[in-house]
Amino acid sequence: MDKDSQIQLNNNNTPASRNATILVDGKGLIAYSNQQACHIFGYEYGEMTGSELNKFMPEIDVYTAKEGMIIHQLGKHRMGHDFSLFFRINAFCFGTNQFFLIVFNSVKDQSRLKSAHAYHLNELVDLKYALDESTIVAFTDQRGIITYVNDKFCEVSKYSAEELIGKDHRMINSGYHSKEFMKELWQTIGNGEVWRGEIKNQAKDGSYYWVDTTIVPFLNEKGKPYKYLAIRNEITEYKQVVDELKKSVNELSDLKFALDASSIVAITDQKGIIHYVNDQFCRISKYSRDELIGKDHRIINSGYHHKRFFADLWRTIASGIVWKGEIKNRAKDGTYYWVDTTIVPFLDEHRRPYQYLAIRHEITKRKKAEEELQLMMTKIINVQEEERRRLSRELHDGIGQNLYSHLITINRLQSDVNHPLLDQMQDEAAEIIEELRDLSWTLRPSVLDDLGLIPAIRSFLVRFSDHTHINVYFDCYLNTRLNENKEITIYRIIQEALTNIRKYADTEEATVTIREMEDEVRVMIEDKGKGFDIQAVSRGVGLFSMEERAKAVKGNITIQSLKDKGTKIILDVPL
Structure with a gap:
């Protein structure tokens, strides 16, 4: 029997195996395919014989397939569509010729098998174990x-x-x-x-x-x-996490609604470019959302605040620190409004701000009330100073001159009459005159009106050191003559600060420094005495007076003090 007759089966016989089988020779040609194999590829029995295997199984490589491996690949149906095949390949030799027997496994569900994979049987067991465990x-x-x-x-x-x-x-x-x-x-x-x-x-x-x-x-x-x-x-x-997040989102939505209803809100990037504004922002600024998005806050800059004010603001938030303060802005129609502002930096993983949230509340009415109150306080201070000036002049020019005349009369009597009562009257008159001079000086030193701030301070410091035995070092660099109100403010604050040093500091030295800067005058009064806890000490009349005087000339006063480290008072007055 020749080779073909040995491997061919009667075309009319149905193979005993229920599996589809194909026999391929060493050249990749189909030597035999049973009825089941022909059926799954859509051919009649015998039509596949003599054809190249790759026509029906384009991805197959019979030479590299391993024994005992179940392979999943795509077959090509006679109608042109691809379908899934599971099969094993066994190689054997018949005489000098090599053959490959392909046995197809029955796969009932082939509807969703799209890609070709190959698995060892033990790999399938491992996959099932992993699936069951997880x-x-x-x-x-x-x-x-x-x-x-x-x-x-x-x-x-x-x-x-x-x-x-x-x-x-x-x-x-x-x-x-x-x-x-x-x-x-x-x-x-x-x-x-x-x-x-x-x-x-x-x-x-x-x-x-x-x-x-x-x-x-x-x-x-x-x-x-x-x-x-x-x-x-x-x-x-x-x-559970999702539910919590939903609750949080709902809470955040409620908070956003409440915030938008009550506050002026804006979000900017790290460069200050506006990315979001709420309706309240548009309402108060009188700009539309389109006019604001993409701009920075200079669009509502009123010009009221100094450059250093905004430099300090940006330095604070760029450091990742929340900034709080009051800002005067200008609306589109040119009107001004005040906002109590909190700017919150949002930080990235490197702790650097990537955006800023600004929350503002309008305080225009409150600021107007404060301005009116400040105007009234300024008027009161001015009236007070005028009254001090009047009393000082009256004491000096009126009562003082009369007492001086009496002293001259007493001196003339002493030249004619030698009596102890005249000597006593002379001493008492001299003491009263000196006390009147001190009182007049305290009320309003004439040198302040006649010669200006610096001579008045020098004169006051000499008198202060003589009376209190506290050495005061005075360092001054001021080329500009200030207006009367500013000079009086600086003088009175130095006077009040040194009076407090005398009463509470328990020190023998103090320093007064005046520096003319680019656009302001800075005054510092410093001692190395006992100091105090600023939070624990209530604001007295003296401190209140200094603060109100500073506000009256649009200045700013700060107090720094630590126990046993001394106290420093800094007054900044714009030129």
Whole structure:
């Protein structure tokens, strides 16, 4: 018998094996294909014989396939479409010729196999083990009756396999989902389509758990589901986190609504370019949202604040620190408004600001009231100074001159009459004159009006040191003569500060420094005495007076003090 007659079978015979088989020679030509093999490729029995195997299985390489490997590749049907094939290849020699026997495994569900993979049988076992360890797995028949559950299913549901097999999934129904939800699920898988979603189930002990579920229908030759594979992953903690996040989002939405209803809100990038404004911002600034987005806040700059004010603002927020303060802005129509402002930097992973949130509250009415109050305080201070000036002049020019005349009269009497009472009257008159001079000086030194601030301060410091025995070092660099109100303010604050040093500092030295800077005059009064806790000490009349005087000339006063470290008072007055 020749080779062909030995390997050919009678065309009219049906092979005993239920598996499809193809025999391929060493050249890759089909020497034989049984009826099942022809059927799965869409050919009549015998039509494939003599053809190249790659015509039907384009990806196959019979020379490199390993013994005992189940291979999954795509076959080419006679009608032109691709379909999945599972097969094994066994190589053998017949005489001097090499042959390859391809045995196809029956695959009932081929509807969703799109790509080619190859697995060893032991790899399939490993895959099943990994799936069972990590995933909740269940098989049901086409009616939904459970036919298989893995250990993970039992662990999560707290039912035994015996309690689950033969039942349907209503056993773990939590009642959370609507009938429409379940109806849509069954319609999907009943049509042979994969269903994915999240389901809340109830365990045997009454506790609830969530599972991320994929249900895969297995289809028969007619494309109808004959069983379902449900693969689930427990996501209970995830759902709890999501619920908390939803609550947080709702709370944030409520907060945003409340914030937008009550506050002026803007968000800028790290360069100060506006990215978001709320309706309140547009209302008060009288600019539209389109006019503001993409601009910076210079669009509403009123010019009221000094450059150093904004330099300090930017230095603060660029350092990642919240800035709080009051800003005067200008609306589109040229009107001015005040806002109490808080600017919050948002920091990236490097602790650098990537955007800023500015929350403002309009305080225009309050600032107007403060300005009116400040104007009234300024008037009171001016009236007070005028009254001091008048009293000082009266004491000096009126009572003082009269007393001086009496002293001259007493001196003349002493030249004619030698009596102890005249000597006593002379001493008492001299003491009264000196006290009047001190009182007049305290009320309003004439040198301040006649010669100006610096001579008045020098004269005051000499008198202060003589009376208190506290050495005061005076350092002055001032080329500009200030207006009367500013000079009086500086003089009075130095006077009040040194009086407090005399009363409370317990020191023998102090320093007064005056510096003319670019656009302001800075005055510092410093001592190295006892110091005090600023937070613990209540604001007295002296401090209140200094603050109000500074405000009256649009200046600013700050006090720095530490226990046993001394005190420093800094006054900044604009030129």
